[in-house]
Amino acid sequence: MTALDLTFQALADPARRIMVERLSRGPASVSELARPLEMTLSAVVQHLAVLEASGLVRSQKVGRIRTCRIEPAALQGAERWIVERRAAWERRLDRLGDFLAETDDTSESKRKS
């Protein structure tokens, strides 16, 4: 599995996206992450493990509290991949637009002559 495989896989679950949303607003404990989710704490810990394996989140336990933080690099990797696809697609549309404009000019000048 590549980094992008793991990132997109981690983001493919609604509960994990809610956890990433919460952490993008600041660090949180596991029980804070669990609060809006209708699932057991053990299910939340499993989702957290997937997020940590993907590099989207890291956590640190101090005493009895595990604090989770977002790791922006993984999210940036996914964003970059999507933005590059969009750029390629928009370049193609531009070329298509230019081509149609040129074709249109040609037919225009033909009509004039």
Next chain:
Amino acid sequence: MTALDLTFQALADPARRIMVERLSRGPASVSELARPLEMTLSAVVQHLAVLEASGLVRSQKVGRIRTCRIEPAALQGAERWIVERRAAWERRLDRLGDFLAETDDTSESKRKS
């Protein structure tokens, strides 16, 4: 499964990402999509079905040729979700920066007085 679940799930596979990369540069037949991939045509067709179910790609069969095109809306949905998380995270960093700057001003004026 929500639209975002399906989009991120579809993007979590390297072969499907190669197919989306190819289609972001323009339409392609199934055999053109299969060319850079080391897999059977039937495996490519299965990946194509996942991409179509996610709304990232649509295809149309004319005669014996199935032509595949990218559907930018699904990719835009995924991009928007990631960009919103980054925006929230950057706002938090800004607030943290402001807070630290203010704290620093206070200690500065204390030293001066």
